[in-house]
Amino acid sequence: MSKDIGITVKKNDDFSEWYTQVVLKAGLVDYVSAKGFIVLRPYGYSIWESIKETADRRFKETGHQNAFLPVLIPESLLGKESEHFEGFKPEVFWVTHSGNDELSERLALRPTSETLAYDIFSRWVRSYRDLPLKLNFWNSALRAEIKATKPLIRTSEFLWQEGHTVHATGEEAEKEVMIILEIYRVIMENHLAIPVIVGKKSDKEKFVGAVYTTTLEALMVDGKALQMGTSHHLGQNFSKPFNIKFLGTDDKEHYAWQTSWGISWRLIGALIMVHGDDKGLVLPPKVAPIQIVIVPILYGDKEKAQILDKAKQIKDLLSEFRVHIDDRLEFTPGYKFNDWEMKGIPLRLEIGPKDLEKKSVMLVRRDTGSKTGIADSEVKDKVKVILQEIQDNLYKRAKEFLENNTDSTSDYDKFKQMVEKGGFIKASWCGNMECEVKIKEETGADIRVIPFNQDPVSQCIYCKKQGKHMVYFARGY
Amino acid sequence: MSKDIGITVKKNDDFSEWYTQVVLKAGLVDYVSAKGFIVLRPYGYSIWESIKETADRRFKETGHQNAFLPVLIPESLLGKESEHFEGFKPEVFWVTHSGNDELSERLALRPTSETLAYDIFSRWVRSYRDLPLKLNFWNSALRAEIKATKPLIRTSEFLWQEGHTVHATGEEAEKEVMIILEIYRVIMENHLAIPVIVGKKSDKEKFVGAVYTTTLEALMVDGKALQMGTSHHLGQNFSKPFNIKFLGTDDKEHYAWQTSWGISWRLIGALIMVHGDDKGLVLPPKVAPIQIVIVPILYGDKEKAQILDKAKQIKDLLSEFRVHIDDRLEFTPGYKFNDWEMKGIPLRLEIGPKDLEKKSVMLVRRDTGSKTGIADSEVKDKVKVILQEIQDNLYKRAKEFLENNTDSTSDYDKFKQMVEKGGFIKASWCGNMECEVKIKEETGADIRVIPFNQDPVSQCIYCKKQGKHMVYFARGY
Numbered sequence: 001m002s003k004d005i006g007i008t009v010k011k012n013d014d015f016s017e018w019y020t021q022v023v024l025k026a027g028l029v030d031y032v033s034a035k036g037f038i039v040l041r042p043y044g045y046s047i048w049e050s051i052k053e054t055a056d057r058r059f060k061e062t063g064h065q066n067a068f069l070p071v072l073i074p075e076s077l078l079g080k081e082s083e084h085f086e087g088f089k090p091e092v093f094w095v096t097h098s099g100n101d102e103l104s105e106r107l108a109l110r111p112t113s114e115t116l117a118y119d120i121f122s123r124w125v126r127s128y129r130d131l132p133l134k135l136n137f138w139n140s141a142l143r144a145e146i147k148a149t150k151p152l153i154r155t156s157e158f159l160w161q162e163g164h165t166v167h168a169t170g171e172e173a174e175k176e177v178m179i180i181l182e183i184y185r186v187i188m189e190n191h192l193a194i195p196v197i198v199g200k201k202s203d204k205e206k207f208v209g210a211v212y213t214t215t216l217e218a219l220m221v222d223g224k225a226l227q228m229g230t231s232h233h234l235g236q237n238f239s240k241p242f243n244i245k246f247l248g249t250d251d252k253e254h255y256a257w258q259t260s261w262g263i264s265w266r267l268i269g270a271l272i273m274v275h276g277d278d279k280g281l282v283l284p285p286k287v288a289p290i291q292i293v294i295v296p297i298l299y300g301d302k303e304k305a306q307i308l309d310k311a312k313q314i315k316d317l318l319s320e321f322r323v324h325i326d327d328r329l330e331f332t333p334g335y336k337f338n339d340w341e342m343k344g345i346p347l348r349l350e351i352g353p354k355d356l357e358k359k360s361v362m363l364v365r366r367d368t369g370s371k372t373g374i375a376d377s378e379v380k381d382k383v384k385v386i387l388q389e390i391q392d393n394l395y396k397r398a399k400e401f402l403e404n405n406t407d408s409t410s411d412y413d414k415f416k417q418m419v420e421k422g423g424f425i426k427a428s429w430c431g432n433m434e435c436e437v438k439i440k441e442e443t444g445a446d447i448r449v450i451p452f453n454q455d456p457v458s459q460c461i462y463c464k465k466q467g468k469h470m471v472y473f474a475r476g477y
Numbered sequence: 478m479s480k481d482i483g484i485t486v487k488k489n490d491d492f493s494e495w496y497t498q499v500v501l502k503a504g505l506v507d508y509v510s511a512k513g514f515i516v517l518r519p520y521g522y523s524i525w526e527s528i529k530e531t532a533d534r535r536f537k538e539t540g541h542q543n544a545f546l547p548v549l550i551p552e553s554l555l556g557k558e559s560e561h562f563e564g565f566k567p568e569v570f571w572v573t574h575s576g577n578d579e580l581s582e583r584l585a586l587r588p589t590s591e592t593l594a595y596d597i598f599s600r601w602v603r604s605y606r607d608l609p610l611k612l613n614f615w616n617s618a619l620r621a622e623i624k625a626t627k628p629l630i631r632t633s634e635f636l637w638q639e640g641h642t643v644h645a646t647g648e649e650a651e652k653e654v655m656i657i658l659e660i661y662r663v664i665m666e667n668h669l670a671i672p673v674i675v676g677k678k679s680d681k682e683k684f685v686g687a688v689y690t691t692t693l694e695a696l697m698v699d700g701k702a703l704q705m706g707t708s709h710h711l712g713q714n715f716s717k718p719f720n721i722k723f724l725g726t727d728d729k730e731h732y733a734w735q736t737s738w739g740i741s742w743r744l745i746g747a748l749i750m751v752h753g754d755d756k757g758l759v760l761p762p763k764v765a766p767i768q769i770v771i772v773p774i775l776y777g778d779k780e781k782a783q784i785l786d787k788a789k790q791i792k793d794l795l796s797e798f799r800v801h802i803d804d805r806l807e808f809t810p811g812y813k814f815n816d817w818e819m820k821g822i823p824l825r826l827e828i829g830p831k832d833l834e835k836k837s838v839m840l841v842r843r844d845t846g847s848k849t850g851i852a853d854s855e856v857k858d859k860v861k862v863i864l865q866e867i868q869d870n871l872y873k874r875a876k877e878f879l880e881n882n883t884d885s886t887s888d889y890d891k892f893k894q895m896v897e898k899g900g901f902i903k904a905s906w907c908g909n910m911e912c913e914v915k916i917k918e919e920t921g922a923d924i925r926v927i928p929f930n931q932d933p934v935s936q937c938i939y940c941k942k943q944g945k946h947m948v949y950f951a952r953g954y
Binding site (some may be wrong): 030032033034037038039040041042044045046048049065066067068069070071072073074076077089090091092093094095096097098099100107109116119120123124129135140142144146156157159330 | 507545546547549551573807
């Protein structure tokens with residue numbers, strides 16, 4: 001593979017440049033002429049479809065339904081919950097004209113759909129019989145990114161899902177927040193093989209308008225944290241301004257309780273950053289659009305037909321997996337190996353003239369690079385076992401990285417050095433936003449998450465008063 | 478069912494009001510505060526998902542891949558193919574600001590993605606090895622509708638898919654146009670049970686920028702035609718301004734050949750108009766999100782448990798179908814019957830105390846209203862047969878309506894009367910746009926389609942010169 005086709009920097013030498021090269025060269029993403037926007041190419045989109053199918057199935061199993069909302073929101077609706085709107089105001093795209101005519105009211109491109117959805121919900125919800133209302137929307141959100149953009153991590157438009165639910169009681173809404181958080185955790189840890197720290201955001205970092213925000217935080221290889229998904233308890237903060245009321249079983253009117261939650265194509269960005277290596281992408285088998293690529297090693301004309309036949313037989317044998325045969329004639333086997341390695345296919349099967357004789361195939365793992373010859377008769381069973389091993393190994397490696405890069409301290413000087421080094425820092429915090437703001441100003445580190453799994457709490461890392469929570473600090477994306 | 482819950486007008490008395498009531502009361506659609514926009518509610522969305530899954534599977538089977546494009550298109554790109562842009566200009570929504578800042582270049586909300594996609598394709602296509610490039614996008618399009626809007630038929634934003642392909646030869650592109658047209662025809666006739674007339678659009682009616690447009694036209698019950706989908710041969714009309722060139726096997730550079738094609742949620746509107754009746758929606762089994770609703774008739778407490786048990790057993794028995802048990806306690810069986818009839822569920826199974834004794838269920842068809850008692854042991858086989866009968870019957874009825882409302886004439890006075898009456902009018906046409914424009918001005922009828930199945934051609938219905946084509950005229954949506 002020529003130098004300009006493969007990845008030309010090492011992950012540990014220039015992480016940012018390495019990331020950009022992987023997303024572009026593996027064919028996940030491309031830029032467009034409008035700044036801050038990207039195209040998701042077919043290979044990237046097929047990874048998104050894989051994540052989407054898993055999430056969609058789990059949402060439906062837990063009683064959620066999909067629906068569609070317009071992308072344009074009248075300005076008057078956006079302003080109904082004032083705190084919420086203020087949070088998004090600087091990044092809203094505004095439609096002012098249609099054709100040559102100026103609109104009587106400006107329309108915002110959806111930065112998120114709370115306001116539009118809740119205006120509608122106020123008409124749909126009348127009685128306890130209409131509850132719970134549990135909707136999900138697969139769409140895109142638009143937030144003008146003026147600062148540094150990064151494909152799949154920070155762009156002016158991104159694919160996501162946003163869930164919006166309405167409940168009769170606060171307890172039920174809080175339960176929903178946790179049901180979704182657990183669905184997200186399973187997708188991230190079991191499918192994407194990315195370990196996450198689960199807990200609440202601080203008030204400073206919560207979703208604007210929420211009572212509280214729960215979050216899943218992962219650690220990237222450059223030591224920065226990434227917010228992987230959030231699930232918000234909205235309480236009655238929106239139902240009051242939007243007038244979402246229902247007649248209860250007690251024959252009285254009550255304001256409803258609400259949640260909202262979302263994950264985005266940022267998860268693909270996380271996949272790249274966590275598992276990728278100097279050769280490119282490394283995909284966990286569960287989300288890989290192609291799990292196994294078969295590369296026939298073609299030489300003589302007579303054997304060519306036999307080798308291709310065998311490739312097809314092996315593919316048929318592996319019908320329970322997602323298998324692709326690369327029978328392109330214009331590329332050498334070496335080129336193909338590099339190409340599929342860059343694309344992160346978990347397993348490669350090579351079939352050459354010798355493998356015909358020996359009734360075997362050569363199996364190459366993407367995660368370790370290890371090669372094993374396997375008898376044809378054992379291919380099916382071995383492949384199944386090895387794909388699971390790859391899935392487990394990727395999670396294990398990422399988990400070890402997370403643990404090796406998470407440390408705790410109660411000394412602020414040491415804390416500052418640790419922030420420079422990168423990784424998660426566990427420290428006690430008094431719960432006061434002033435300390436949080438000072439730490440951010442002085443070190444660049446945020447409180448990423450107040451974990452549900454609390455360690456014993458000592459004095460606040462900043463003000464030295466009695467701590468309230470053990471929290472995870474890090475610089476983040 | 479109280480009067481304001483059910484449909485209060487007859488389909489034949491006030492078709493337009495009947496349509497609006499069905500889309501709203503069956504829970505398919507709701508309005509939002511922004512004029513011309515609608516929400517697709519969960520029930521409507523599940524019909525869209527059903528259409529989408531069928532189309533998506535066929536697209537993938539024929540070698541197409543999904544991808545994502547931003548919704549915003551810089552003004553400079555839109556203008557690159559001047560004829561194309563002029564066609565959309567009056568209905569484009571313009572983004573002029575982000576936050577408080579005016580943008581340096583206005584951004585258009587995608588009315589369709591040819592221009593944005595082809596700017597990108599010009600970078601992706603280098604050599605014959607990159608061809609064919611066959612992409613599809615499931616997204617929404619935005620076209621400001623100032624005139625009369627109609628939910629699912631004419632709205633300012635609509636869900637659709639747009640396919641865009643690039644080929645090395647014109648023949649290959651033209652073949653692609655026809656492959657897609659046939660996929661569309663099968664979805665419409667075999668799944669939606671809506672017969673269509675397939676052929677080309679006249680130059681006046683073709684897609685702006687296309688060499689020619691192929692179309693599928695259906696007839697609604699009010700005698701108006703509806704364009705159900707289109708597949709365009711773009712020739713090199715876009716590849717030249719957008720500079721999509723490839724190095725051929727002859728080692729020379731060539732401009733590529735292109736197609737684009739789309740179907741939208743308008744198909745749901747067609748379903749309603751073609752099959753619906755005075756009770757509401759009637760869904761063909763193949764696209765119905767729920768094919769069978771089981772309504773337990775609950776009286777005494779003891780039998781209640783037994784009846785619910787039986788309902789569950791019958792549901793398990795019918796696991797190959799999409800079955801829903803309506804076990805809501807707050808509604809009477811009569812209310813439920815009306816509710817599910819309004820929603821168009823093809824088949825209802827009633828289970829009451831007598832059915833327990835007789836080891837049978839009562840089966841009610843939505844399309845004919847006919848009731849049949851069926852022994853439990855025969856339920857599975859009978860249901861399968863009857864669902865197919867409903868599917869076939871809906872198509873047959875629609876086909877008969879189409880045939881009974883299609884007539885031919887060579888007399889222009891008679892033609893004008895026929896336009897007033899509604900339906901398709903087959904007539905000969907000289908191929909001259911002036912005659913077409915005059916006919917439109919004088920009668921309101923367009924040339925809907927120049928069918929591939931041509932009848933013998935006589936003199937032009939308008940100018941009386943020798944005709945070139947037999948065409949279908951009608952007033953349309």
